[in-house]
Amino acid sequence: MSKSSIIKHTFTYLPRKHPYRVITEEAVLKDWNPNGWASTPLAKMCSFQWAYRGQILRMIRLEPDNARKLIYAANCYPTGFEAKPFTLFCRNSLGCPWCLVRKAVDVYKQIKEQAKIQNLNHLLCWRAKSVPIPANIPGSSGQIPLPFFRGDRGPHYWAKAGLTIQTVVPAYDINLTVRHIGFQLVQMDKEMAESIAVRYAKAGLAVESIDAKDRDLLMKTIGTYFKVPWSQLLEETCLPEFMQLRTGFKHRNLIRVSGRVTPNPEEATNGKEERT
Numbered sequence: 557m558s559k560s561s562i563i564k565h566t567f568t569y570l571p572r573k574h575p576y577r578v579i580t581e582e583a584v585l586k587d588w589n590p591n592g593w594a595s596t597p598l599a600k601m602c603s604f605q606w607a608y609r610g611q612i613l614r615m616i617r618l619e620p621d622n623a624r625k626l627i628y629a630a631n632c633y634p635t636g637f638e639a640k641p642f643t644l645f646c647r648n649s650l651g652c653p654w655c656l657v658r659k660a661v662d663v664y665k666q667i668k669e670q671a672k673i674q675n676l677n678h679l680l681c682w683r684a685k686s687v688p689i690p691a692n693i694p695g696s697s698g699q700i701p702l703p704f705f706r707g708d709r710g711p712h713y714w715a716k717a718g719l720t721i722q723t724v725v726p727a728y729d730i731n732l733t734v735r736h737i738g739f740q741l742v743q744m745d746k747e748m749a750e751s752i753a754v755r756y757a758k759a760g761l762a763v764e765s766i767d768a769k770d771r772d773l774l775m776k777t778i779g780t781y782f783k784v785p786w787s788q789l790l791e792e793t794c795l796p797e798f799m800q801l802r803t804g805f806k807h808r809n810l811i812r813v814s815g816r817v818t819p820n821p822e823e824a825t826n827g828k829e830e831r832t
């Protein structure tokens with residue numbers, strides 16, 4: 557098989573409670589059913605992958621010089637299933653559904669790890685209003701109008717959090733937008749809950765709290781926050797927005813972690829990095 561061809565993956569289910577499966581189903585597949593026929597996650601996956609690849613192929617028509625790179629992106633290793641054969645990751649975490657899920661799973665793992673190390677089981681999850689991305693101007697693409705909060709002011713400080721992870725996800729509201737989201741492990745009492753509610757509302761952040769010990773709820777909630785309107789972004793009419801998403805931010809580090817405590821070597825999992 558030539559290096560510049562689309563690879564056909566075959567999919568088999570991962571265990572039901574596998575973080576990659578839960579988060580992929582929640583963030584990518586749950587709302588995906590454009591033709592109304594795909595009822596199982598596996599059928600949705602096949603249909604979704606071809607829609608995603610269809611959008612990449614449209615990009616190739618407009619940018620034939622980038623064909624090789626774009627084919628590589630189209631072959632990015634999908635998440636949520638055991639997929640064969642193994643293919644490399646494209647590492648475009650805003651414009652690739654699988655690489656965005658990998659980021660979400662990384663967030664899940666850090667929360668799980670830090671909840672244990674810091675003995676904090678109360679998780680605040682928040683999202684800001686989505687904001688438009690300025691149109692790409694040649695030479696100055698990727699102006700993201702969302703400075704992350706610093707560790708010494710903003711939500712990490714307000715909540716006296718043990719851990720705060722902030723990132724952005726694509727959204728769509730007539731135009732392409734991005735949404736600032738955050739996750740925080742905190743020690744919560746009634747007084748804290750009241751002061752947080754006021755400060756977060758003032759900052760325009762919609763906040764909810766969950767029990768991080770409940771692993772199923774934790775995975776599902778994180779998946780919900782990483783949900784992207786792919787059914788819109790993969791439509792032919794959204795090709796310009798899709799291209800903006802893929803090219804505008806690819807070299808930006810769009811995650812900020814405050815307060816992470818390094819685990820003891822014996823506590824750290826030293827297993828192979830999972831790739832599903």
Ligand SMILES: [Zn+2]
Nearest residue numbers: 632646652655
């Ligand atoms: Zn990718």
